[in-house]
Amino acid sequence: MATTSAQVFAAQNSYFRRSGLTLAAIAALGFAAFNLAGITDITAMPMATHVHAAVMTLWLGVFAAQVTLATSGNIAVHRQLGRAGAALAILAVVTGITAILATFAAGRVPPIFPPGYFLMLGYANIAMFALFVGGAVMLRKRTDWHKRLMLGSMVMIYEPVLGRTLPFLIIPALGGPDAAFPAILANREAFELFRFAVHIGIAVLLLVLDRRASGRVHPASLLIVAGVAVIYAIANGVGLNVGITDYATGLMQADTTVPMPG
16 A cells, blocks of 8 residues: 555654653663763762753753654744754853863873773764754755754764763673673773664664655654764774874873773
């Protein structure tokens, strides 16, 4: 039986709603669980980090609301809230860069990450987020692109989400914190590959689900996959450069790393 345009539209709405709300919920729960678990001392974080966290919490809320409004047909309110979302996105970029620099100044670079890699990873996440949101705003009248680029903006900031959710899987599998943290430090490249595989897997899954709902692979879905690959290419290709490493190290004070728990 032939699929009607109404059926395709309903399937796409279901795809965007479920994917967007799931990604937002996992991000919110992942950060909350990580902080409540005491894996890191949130009281020792620079104020800039707390400000950025507050902005991103608001962003998650607006994103979830926008997904719900757009897929329920309440386009008028969706457009009005979109202005606040655009302002929040700009604030997220500014506070994100400030938080990265404050983290280095406070000597809170996690020991699992080389300084240059961590710096460029943060910058790449923010840059790709900004590009996807900016593209979505520019193409807001082309809803097929707008929806997918906004979904992609969430995927672009999923690296720090995975950094806080994957430990809940890895640490128990490696025998607890006392055994897990030394193992992760000794196998940084393997952990990096695992995190990348999960991240790119999320992007590919969205592409597959989008194709199933739409009947074709949309170019914007391909851009989401490419965007994730670019983030890790920049972090590894540029971040491990000697010059970037020296620059990143120079941003730090005497205490260059944060001791891992256990």
